[in-house]
Amino acid sequence: MVPIPINTLKSITDNFSDTQKVGSGGYGDVYKVKLNTWKEIAVKLLNPLQGIDDQQFINEIHNHIKAQHPNIVRFIGYCNVEEKEFILQNGSVVPVFGKHIYKVLCFEYMHGGSLDKHLFGKWQFRDSIFEHFHFC
Numbered sequence: 001m002v003p004i005p006i007n008t009l010k011s012i013t014d015n016f017s018d019t020q021k022v023g024s025g026g027y028g029d030v031y032k033v034k035l036n037t038w039k040e041i042a043v044k045l046l047n048p049l050q051g052i053d054d055q056q057f058i059n060e061i062h063n064h065i066k067a068q069h070p071n072i073v074r075f076i077g078y079c080n081v082e083e084k085e086f087i088l089q090n091g092s093v094v095p096v097f098g099k100h101i102y103k104v105l106c107f108e109y110m111h112g113g114s115l116d117k118h119l120f121g122k123w124q125f126r127d128s129i130f131e132h133f134h135f136c
């Protein structure tokens with residue numbers, strides 16, 4: 001599987017803009033993108049503060065590639081790059097200490113919200129039934 005260039009991902013997410021953000025999980029933020037080839041995709045940018053190393057990221061990619069099934073959200077691609085940061089100083093561009101790590105996973109976009117919201121709704125319904133019986 002060929003990695004997706006970071007410039008492509010920055011361009012389609014408008015530089016990971018908040019206006020395209022549709023959710024946040026334990027490992028990072030998810031952005032919704034409309035494409036020509038795929039109708040819509042979900043771009044998951046992992047938070048570097050989670051400290052996911054390259055080996056863990058590669059394992060995650062392998063697991064997604066292996067888990068191809070009609071009932072599992074389709075994995076489309078990934079990106080794993082480190083970019084040095086630059087600033088403008090006295091008219092010249094100079095590198096600064098530090099780098100930006102982009103670990104990104106792309107999936108087909110699923111409508112209908114997350115499964116846990118559906119399950120949570122059902123559990124609330126079940127609990128309310130138990131409450132009802134308790135008071136009868």
Ligand SMILES: Nc1ncnc2c1ncn2[C@@H]1O[C@H](COP(=O)(O)OP(=O)(O)OP(=O)(O)O)[C@@H](O)[C@H]1O
Pocket residue numbers: 022023024025026027028029030042044073107108109110111113114
């Ligand atoms: N493929 C997708 N299609 C549509 N929305 C998605 C998709 N993937 C994630 N999302 C949205 O982004 C939110 C965060 O997803 P994410 O996978 O990052 O976190 P999670 O489901 O809590 O799992 P974890 O934190 O373990 O990674 C989801 O609740 C959902 O609203």
